[in-house]
Amino acid sequence: MLKKIVIKVLMLVILLTGLNFVYNLTQYKRDLIDKCEQIVEIKNTQDSTDIFYFAESSNFNVRETDSIQNSISEITGFFFPSLKLTSINKPATHAGIYKEWLKNINVEKNKPKAIVVTLNLRSFDAAWIHSKLETQLQESVVLIQPFPNIINRFLLSLQAFENKTDEQRDADMQNDWRTTQLVFPFDFKYKTVRDWDVSYGQYGWDMPDGLPEKNKILLTCHYIKAYAFNLNENNPRIKDFDEIVGWCDKNKVNLYLNLLAENIEYADSLVGKELVFLMKQNRDYLVKRYSKNNCVVVDNLEKVKGLEFTDQTWTTEHYGYKGRMIIAKNLADSLSKQFSKQYKKAY
DSSP: OHHHHHHHHHHHHHHHHHHHHHHHHHTHHHHHHHHHHHHHHHHHHHOOEEEEEEEEETTTOTTTOOSSOOOOOHHHHHHHHTSOOEEOOOOOOOHHHHHHHHTOOOOHHHOOOOOEEOOOOOGGGGHHHHHHHHHHOOOOTTGGGSSSSHHHHHHHHHHHHOOOHHHHHHHHHHHHHHHOOOSSSSSSOOOOOOHHHHHHHTTTSSOOOOOOHHHHHHHHHHHHHHOOOOTTSSSHHHHHHHHHHHHHHTTTTTEEEEEEOOOHHHHHHHTTHHHHHHHHHHHHHHHHHHTTEEEEEEOOOOOOOOGGGSSSSOOOOOOOOHHHHHHHHHHHHHHHTSSSOOOOOOO
C-alpha cells in the first residue's frame, strides 16, 4: 500500500512539473502581462536600473495646462543624468502591493542601488484599505506568489485571493468609521470619524445639488474621512511597510520613503486645527518609525500650497508642475547624500 501511494505521489509530481514547464513556455508571460504588467517591467528593466521608483497615480498625474508634463520620477532623474531611474506605476497601489513587487527583484542578478517607495498618507485610511479597487489589486499579485507558476494560475482561476464583494468592503469601511476611536491629547467632542463627518454632513445632505455651500460641506467631509485616523502598528499598511523595510535591510538596499504632500492648507481652512494635528501626528509617527538604518523618510507633507493640487474638489496627491518639482527636488536632495558624485543641480 505504501509503495502504491509513493508511486502515485511521484506521478503527480512529475505531471505537475511537466504542466508547469509547458505553462511557463506558452501562456505564463501573457497571463503575467495581462494581470501584472509591472512585474514584467521590473524583470525587463532590472539589468539597467540603478534606482526603482514605486508609485501610484501621484507620480504621473499632470495638469493639461502644465507647460512641462514630466512625472515626479522623471524630474528626479534630471538631477542624476548618469543614473537610470525606472518608475513602476499602478493607480491606487499601496504598500501591500509594493512589497510583492520588491520580492520579484532578483538581487542575485543585479541589485538596485536604491529603492524609492511612495508613502501616501491617505493609503492608511479606511476608504483606501477597504477600497473597491482592492480586489483587482490582490488579483494582480496572485501569479507572483512563491509557488510553481501552474499552481498560481490554478489559484487565480479559483479566485483564491482576498475577493470581497463591494458590499462587504463598504460595510468594513463604515464599521471602521463608526467604531474606531480617535485619540487626541486634548478635549475634542467627536470620538469617531462617523461622529465628526455627520456633524458637518447633516447640514448639507438636504441642500439642492450645485450650491457652493453644499459643495464646500461635501469637500469638508471628504477631508475628515481621508485624514482622521491615528496611526499605530495595528494598521495593515504599517505592517506592509515594515515588510518593505525588512526586505531592504536584509538585501542591503537603501530605501527612500517619499512621503507625499497633502493639502494641509485646505484641511485647515475647511475642517480646522484638530484634523491638521492628526495629519502632522501621523507624519511624525512615520518619520520616527522608519528613519533608521538604511531607510530615509523624505518629508513633503507641508511642502505644496493648496492651489498647486490638481484636484480642488477632492482629496488626492495630484500636483501641478510646481508641486511635482518641489517633491522631486526634495527627493533628489535626499538621494544626493548617497549619490553625491552623480548629483547635478538641474534647477
